[in-house]
Amino acid sequence: MLLFLIVGLVLVLLISRRLVRYATTISPLEASRRVAVSETGQARARWRILEWLALLVGAYKIGGWIFDFQLSSYLTFHEDDGAWWTGIAPAVLAFDRALDFVALPLFVYGLVALLVAQPRLIGGLLGSVTYFVGGKLRSLSLKHMSLKPHRISSFLLIVGLMASVSLYPSIASKSFEDKAMRGATVQVGSELHISISSNDLVSAEQLDQGLGGQIQAMRTVVKNRLAAFQHGDVLSVDPLFEAILPGFSSLGMA
Amino acid sequence: MSGVPLYLLDDTQRYLKNAIFEEKLGVSAKFSDVINVLGEQQVAASRRWPRFGT
Numbered sequence: 001m002l003l004f005l006i007v008g009l010v011l012v013l014l015i016s017r018r019l020v021r022y023a024t025t026i027s028p029l030e031a032s033r034r035v036a037v038s039e040t041g042q043a044r045a046r047w048r049i050l051e052w053l054a055l056l057v058g059a060y061k062i063g064g065w066i067f068d069f070q071l072s073s074y075l076t077f078h079e080d081d082g083a084w085w086t087g088i089a090p091a092v093l094a095f096d097r098a099l100d101f102v103a104l105p106l107f108v109y110g111l112v113a114l115l116v117a118q119p120r121l122i123g124g125l126l127g128s129v130t131y132f133v134g135g136k137l138r139s140l141s142l143k144h145m146s147l148k149p150h151r152i153s154s155f156l157l158i159v160g161l162m163a164s165v166s167l168y169p170s171i172a173s174k175s176f177e178d179k180a181m182r183g184a185t186v187q188v189g190s191e192l193h194i195s196i197s198s199n200d201l202v203s204a205e206q207l208d209q210g211l212g213g214q215i216q217a218m219r220t221v222v223k224n225r226l227a228a229f230q231h232g233d234v235l236s237v238d239p240l241f242e243a244i245l246p247g248f249s250s251l252g253m254a
Numbered sequence: 255m256s257g258v259p260l261y262l263l264d265d266t267q268r269y270l271k272n273a274i275f276e277e278k279l280g281v282s283a284k285f286s287d288v289i290n291v292l293g294e295q296q297v298a299a300s301r302r303w304p305r306f307g308t
Contacts (some may be wrong), residue, residue, distance in 0.1 A: 160288070189273045215262060238272050241262040 034147075051110050058107025061099050072096035104171070108164035109157070115230035116153030126152065189240075215241055289300050 014019070064070045072093045099106075115121055125143060130138045145152050198207055198218060206217040222239050229237065263269050266289050279285040279302065288298050 010276040129276065185274050186276055186279065190276065191274075236272060239264075240269070243262065245258045245260055 003068075020206065047114060050115075051113040054106040055109075055110025055114060057099060058103050058105075058110055061103030062107055064102075070096055104168060105161060105164045108160045112157050112160035116156055119149050122153060122156070195242075211243055214244075260297075263289075263292070266290065 012155065032101070060071075075089045075092060115125070123142075127142060128143050133139050198214065201221045202217045207214055219239075219242065227240070228236055270286055270289055275285050277284040277286060280288045292298055
């Protein structure tokens with residue numbers, strides 16, 4: 001708990017250091033005014049290279065989710081490739097996968113930063129909203145908000161990021177659930193899988209030989225048992241021999 | 255090298271027809287292509303296989 005508090009405090013100070021410096025240096029006369037002109041310049045949202053990158057990376061990953069593609073899938077590496085390539089390619093793959101966890105906040109941050117950096121666009125959006133909910137006070141509320149547009153921009157940015165973070169659990173839980181189900185299905189290889197130990201099929205003497213002998217002994221027993229097995233709900237049964245090296249084997253029925 | 259599972263297939267075509275799999279399991283190629291090229295006494299192994307013993 002103390003660690004969270006310290007990390008939170010450090011982050012807040014780090015992020016707001018420019019505004020804190022401004023607040024401690026503004027003259028009392030200007031601070032007492034309803035609208036401090038210098039505040040707009042200090043707190044203005046800017047559209048820079050980092051915001052561009054956030055929007056591009058976020059849009060790439062979200063597009064990848066929708067159209068089922070990722071650039072890293074075009075990277076191929078083999079054992080005989082150079083050491084530098086076999087080192088870099090897995091790192092790029094891991095980085096691409098890691099982006100899945102931050103893509104949505106990056107996209108929302110980039111998009112909202114783009115919006116709030118365009119005062120005219122924000123004015124149009126707010127005008128549309130207040131048209132429905134402002135009533136007779138619409139023009140007054142718009143005028144009030146236009147006095148301190150940077151505060152409206154900051155509010156929209158925070159709300160956008162909070163919405164993206166709160167959306168993640170609902171999106172990710174379904175995704176993880178699907179992956180777990182797919183993984184389990186592929187691992188089992190069928191709708192129903194029954195594992196039978198080799199000791200339950202053949203004698204210890206028959207298992208005391210090479211792998212080929214063990215398989216041959218089990219194959220004969222399995223063939224006879226499957227021939228005798230008849231059930232209306234079972235469409236087909238396929239045996240699959242699993243040997244755990246160096247020489248123990250078991251039987252899987254799918 | 256111990257504890258490594260080895261699966262023995264009698265009929266690769268029958269296995270591909272009945273088993274549930276995803277093509278990406280093949281990693282370097284389609285899983286069905288990896289299984290299809292298997293012949294008698296041949297083994298398909300993970301590319302990590304050589305590192306198991308180390």
